[in-house]
Amino acid sequence: MTDPQLVLAERVQQALATAFGAEYAAEDPLIRPSQFADYQANVAMSLAKRLRRGPRDVAQEIAANLDLPGTVEVSGPGFLNLRFDDAWIAAEAGVMLADERLAVPRELPAKTVVVDYSAPNAAKEMHVGHLRTTVVGDALVRVQEHLGNRVVRQNHLGDWGTPFGMLVEHLLDIGEEAAVAQLEAGNGNDYYQAARAKFDTDAEFNRRARARVVTLQAEDPETMRLWRLFMDATVRYFNKVYTQLGVTLTDDDIAGESMYNHALAQVCDELQERGIAEISDGALCVFPPGFTGRESQPLPFMIRKSDGGYGYATTDMATIRYRVQDLKADRLLYVIGATQALHMQMLFASAKLAGWLPDHVSAEHVQIGSVLGSDGKMFKTRAGKSIKLLELLDEAETRAAAVLADRPNLDETARGEIAHMVGMGAVKYADLSVSHDSEYVFDFDRMLALTGNTGPYLQYATTRIRSIFRGGAHDPAGSYGPIVITHPAERALALQLLGFGGVVTEVGERNEPHRLCGYLFDLASAFTTFYENCPVLKADSEENRQSRLALSQLTLRVLLQGLDLLGITAPERM
Numbered sequence: 001m002t003d004p005q006l007v008l009a010e011r012v013q014q015a016l017a018t019a020f021g022a023e024y025a026a027e028d029p030l031i032r033p034s035q036f037a038d039y040q041a042n043v044a045m046s047l048a049k050r051l052r053r054g055p056r057d058v059a060q061e062i063a064a065n066l067d068l069p070g071t072v073e074v075s076g077p078g079f080l081n082l083r084f085d086d087a088w089i090a091a092e093a094g095v096m097l098a099d100e101r102l103a104v105p106r107e108l109p110a111k112t113v114v115v116d117y118s119a120p121n122a123a124k125e126m127h128v129g130h131l132r133t134t135v136v137g138d139a140l141v142r143v144q145e146h147l148g149n150r151v152v153r154q155n156h157l158g159d160w161g162t163p164f165g166m167l168v169e170h171l172l173d174i175g176e177e178a179a180v181a182q183l184e185a186g187n188g189n190d191y192y193q194a195a196r197a198k199f200d201t202d203a204e205f206n207r208r209a210r211a212r213v214v215t216l217q218a219e220d221p222e223t224m225r226l227w228r229l230f231m232d233a234t235v236r237y238f239n240k241v242y243t244q245l246g247v248t249l250t251d252d253d254i255a256g257e258s259m260y261n262h263a264l265a266q267v268c269d270e271l272q273e274r275g276i277a278e279i280s281d282g283a284l285c286v287f288p289p290g291f292t293g294r295e296s297q298p299l300p301f302m303i304r305k306s307d308g309g310y311g312y313a314t315t316d317m318a319t320i321r322y323r324v325q326d327l328k329a330d331r332l333l334y335v336i337g338a339t340q341a342l343h344m345q346m347l348f349a350s351a352k353l354a355g356w357l358p359d360h361v362s363a364e365h366v367q368i369g370s371v372l373g374s375d376g377k378m379f380k381t382r383a384g385k386s387i388k389l390l391e392l393l394d395e396a397e398t399r400a401a402a403v404l405a406d407r408p409n410l411d412e413t414a415r416g417e418i419a420h421m422v423g424m425g426a427v428k429y430a431d432l433s434v435s436h437d438s439e440y441v442f443d444f445d446r447m448l449a450l451t452g453n454t455g456p457y458l459q460y461a462t463t464r465i466r467s468i469f470r471g472g473a474h475d476p477a478g479s480y481g482p483i484v485i486t487h488p489a490e491r492a493l494a495l496q497l498l499g500f501g502g503v504v505t506e507v508g509e510r511n512e513p514h515r516l517c518g519y520l521f522d523l524a525s526a527f528t529t530f531y532e533n534c535p536v537l538k539a540d541s542e543e544n545r546q547s548r549l550a551l552s553q554l555t556l557r558v559l560l561q562g563l564d565l566l567g568i569t570a571p572e573r574m
């Protein structure tokens with residue numbers, strides 16, 4: 001085991017068991033970063049009361065029983081200051097260097113993780129909110145797969161419902177070819193608005209649209225053909241966005257609302273028969289316990305409207321049943337806007353009530369915070385026009401090219417590819433580096449900066465390491481080492497490297513890619529300090545040169561692997 005915090009936790013727990021009895025072996029040792037040592041353990045303070053002893057006394061006893069590849073010191077009211085031996089750090093870094101997986105443990109036993117993400121609505125332009133659920137969701141699936149879990153992607157497209165009546169009629173009005181061209185080009189919003197305007201003002205169109213909803217629901221073949229035409233063109237546009245972003249979603253992952261069409265009546269019947277749902281004001285509702293509205297009356301989770309129509313809640317009940325019963329999920333991740341938190345909570349509670357969400361399956365709403373414009377409002381429009389995602393991504397690349405304009409020695413094709421990687425890296429990293437549930441302001445200048453916690457900074461950090469290898473005509477994939485610690489900056493870098501597996505595991509457990517971003521940023525900073533203090537190619541001995549090349553190589557591999565888990569590629573030069 002390489003992860004320093006886990007090593008310490010285990011050793012302190014062993015000491016607790018030896019000193020106070022086996023029942024203390026599972027106690028959280030409260031390992032924290034420390035100013036005075038590598039880490040500190042705070043467990044003595046929390047145990048003192050229970051043991052009816054002074055915290056310092058407890059700390060002394062833990063220390064006396066602690067078997068550590070390093071030193072321990074009791075300080076203050078009962079902190080245990082823990083410091084690893086240099087030799088241990090060097091040896092563990094060597095283990096990591098020799099390991100293809102960079103000491104990232106596999107999750108055992110492997111789980112089936114179903115991840116619902118992206119999920120744009122076909123009747124509208126895909127907007128930056130969907131960009132963020134796409135980018136965060138894609139990072140989470142990459143991490144889960146890397147941990148060895150079986151991942152099932154579910155792109156729950158908004159591809160069904162009453163608006164499709166007017167969308168199909170509008171398609172007939174403007175002609176199939178023109179409609180397809182418009183949708184493929186990403187003008188879904190204009191299309192929707194034109195249909196909507198006619199629906200509101202043109203009585204004849206309105207009548208046709210309503211009639212079309214009926215034939216659509218009856219799955220009349222010609223209507224289905226037109227609907228599919230509409231959907232295929234729309235999905236071709238979504239795919240352009242996915243391709244440009246380098247997102248792993250494919251057509252096989254589409255599991256839109258329409259997929260559950262046939263299940264909805266049955267979902268409602270079953271829940272009504274079993275008394276889980278009841279009629280209230282003509283609508284069929286579940287009243288999950290613990291949800292109340294004003295004057296504490298129970299809040300309904302409405303699965304069938306009084307007009308007999310089904311809605312978002314009905315479909316989502318069907319998603320849970322399908323994912324648990326058919327896909328055999330152990331974990332369900334719903335990577336969806338934070339604004340839908342109440343819907344998700346009521347959904348999970350209703351599904352529990354129905355017995356569709358057994359205790360061994362965890363359902364998790366990964367809340368995605370809104371992306372704001374510089375005016376602090378939802379970033380949906382610019383100069384009154386809705387922002388087209390593909391244009392936004394193009395702009396990111398153009399701006400990245402401008403940032404790189406003064407870099408020498410890059411030919412034109414390389415420039416184009418680099419600008420693409422840097423532009424996409426910048427946009428994705430901005431979505432990932434703040435905690436997923438907080439809002440942030442979309443700002444090209446900030447996300448493209450070559451300094452600070454940005455995608456381009458980390459990409460640049462990898463190219464700097466590559467250039468060290470180029471400078472010495474060394475192969476960055478060659479074999480170097482052994483690693484020895486001769487300077488505090490080497491020690492700090494190696495210790496930081498050892499934390500990689502723990503961070504990746506934690507991201508998988510908590511669905512928090514920003515932790516990996518923070519880790520990689522700290523790693524790049526530790527490398528900078530190392531490089532400023534410890535000459536690599538001009539090291540004073542061959543032993544040190546080998547060790548420093550090995551540390552550089554390990555840093556490069558961890559940065560590249562970490563970025564890859566975030567869905568970001570790094571150019572060889574920039």
Ligand code: ARG
Pocket residue numbers: 116119120121156157158316319334336337
């Ligand atoms: N289409 C929805 C939206 O744009 C997101 C759907 C998320 N998935 C789900 N199972 N509810 O807000």
